Amino acid sequence: MDHRAVAEALLAAHPLVDGHNDLPWALRRLAGPEPAAAVAGTDLAAGVPALQTDLPRLRAGRVGVQFWSVYVPCSFTGPAATAAVLEQVELVHRLAERYPADLGLATTADAAEAAFAAGRVGSLLGAEGGHCLAGSLGVLAALRRLGVRYLTLTHNLNTEWADSATDEPVHGGLTAFGHDVVREMNRVGMVVDLSHVAATTMRAALATTAAPVLFTHSSCRTVTDHPRNVPDDVLAALPANGGVCMVTFVPRFVSDAVNAWDGLLQDAMTAAGADHRDLRARDGFARTWDGPPCPRATLADVVAHVEHAREVAGIDHVGIGGDFDGTADLPAGLEDVSTYPALFAALLDRGWSADDCAKLAGRNALRVLRAADEVAA
Numbered sequence: 392m393d394h395r396a397v398a399e400a401l402l403a404a405h406p407l408v409d410g411h412n413d414l415p416w417a418l419r420r421l422a423g424p425e426p427a428a429a430v431a432g433t434d435l436a437a438g439v440p441a442l443q444t445d446l447p448r449l450r451a452g453r454v455g456v457q458f459w460s461v462y463v464p465c466s467f468t469g470p471a472a473t474a475a476v477l478e479q480v481e482l483v484h485r486l487a488e489r490y491p492a493d494l495g496l497a498t499t500a501d502a503a504e505a506a507f508a509a510g511r512v513g514s515l516l517g518a519e520g521g522h523c524l525a526g527s528l529g530v531l532a533a534l535r536r537l538g539v540r541y542l543t544l545t546h547n548l549n550t551e552w553a554d555s556a557t558d559e560p561v562h563g564g565l566t567a568f569g570h571d572v573v574r575e576m577n578r579v580g581m582v583v584d585l586s587h588v589a590a591t592t593m594r595a596a597l598a599t600t601a602a603p604v605l606f607t608h609s610s611c612r613t614v615t616d617h618p619r620n621v622p623d624d625v626l627a628a629l630p631a632n633g634g635v636c637m638v639t640f641v642p643r644f645v646s647d648a649v650n651a652w653d654g655l656l657q658d659a660m661t662a663a664g665a666d667h668r669d670l671r672a673r674d675g676f677a678r679t680w681d682g683p684p685c686p687r688a689t690l691a692d693v694v695a696h697v698e699h700a701r702e703v704a705g706i707d708h709v710g711i712g713g714d715f716d717g718t719a720d721l722p723a724g725l726e727d728v729s730t731y732p733a734l735f736a737a738l739l740d741r742g743w744s745a746d747d748c749a750k751l752a753g754r755n756a757l758r759v760l761r762a763a764d765e766v767a768a
């Protein structure tokens with residue numbers, strides 16, 4: 392059987408919901424912080440080889456619904472972080488306005504599915520990095536009114552109220568205000584995204600939330616022992632919560648060999664006084680480092696994480712969050728957004744049913760979005 396053709400047909404019928412794509416920040420880096428200039432400066436319809444995402448490759452990859460990340464680096468703090476997240480929200484709105492035949496802005500699961508049915512990529516927004524709130528629940532509620540459907544509680548550094556997976560813990564997970572943030576997210580119908588947070592933060596948020604959570608771009612810690620991945624006890628808690636772990640493709644999160652190489656890179660950066668948690672600094676340092684060459688992650692590495700998440704959490708609690716344009720390197724076979732059918736063909740090769748593939752592709756993530764609205768109502 393031609394499983395590639397079956398995968399193409401499956402994704403044409405069932406929307407692939409990708410949990411995290413950093414194209415908005417990539418456009419900002421290319422053309423500057425003004426949203427109009429960032430959108431006008433690159434023609435996504437023509438194809439952009441310098442990026443991992445453009446419109447022709449979204450079509451080729453059968454992406455049906457995309458959570459666009461409105462990301463703010465940890466170097467932005469206070470009002471500057473809030474201003475930046477608002478600029479990124481505006482950028483995504485302008486993208487949808489520039490490409491109305493291709494991108495359909497959505498704020499609900501129903502609207503995202505309607506855009507997919509009309510031949511467009513349903514476009515949802517997710518804010519990455521709780522520091523963009525500048526400590527304000529009012530900013531959180533305002534972002535929800537602007538259409539932002541999830542908040543990643545931290546990025547690579549702690550916030551004043553939540554511990555990050557890649558920083559020294561100081562809060563024991565969440566502070567009292569951190570718990571208030573989770574409860575306010577439940578109230579306004581914003582999904583709690585637990586990618587990037589410490590395991591203690593994951594457990595604290597799961598103990599507080601009344602709605603299902605997402606890990607929008609995380610993989611499995613038992614398979615690759617990286618702090619950005621999800622421990623088995625947390626995966627096993629997802630059925631009771633209703634949440635979903637959306638497996639990501641970032642090489643150091645899915646490959647033991649790349650993770651080990653990255654540890655050497657981190658040691659070299661620390662010795663040179665550079666911060667490994669700064670993604671831009673990390674990528675720049677890696678390009679000039681005279682250390683060993685980086686191994687290549689593979690599509691098979693990603694399959695191993697997807698299957699482990701299914702084994703521990705169950706088929707109703709897995710999804711996909713590629714993190715395209717948020718990482719410099721990607722696994723062989725998953726180099727850009729056009730490659731999703733190859734992943735699903737590999738799963739079909741391994742005996743996955745069409746129904747299980749449809750759940751992984753997007754049915755599970757859309758259920759979480761609907762549940763957030765039900766809890767808020």
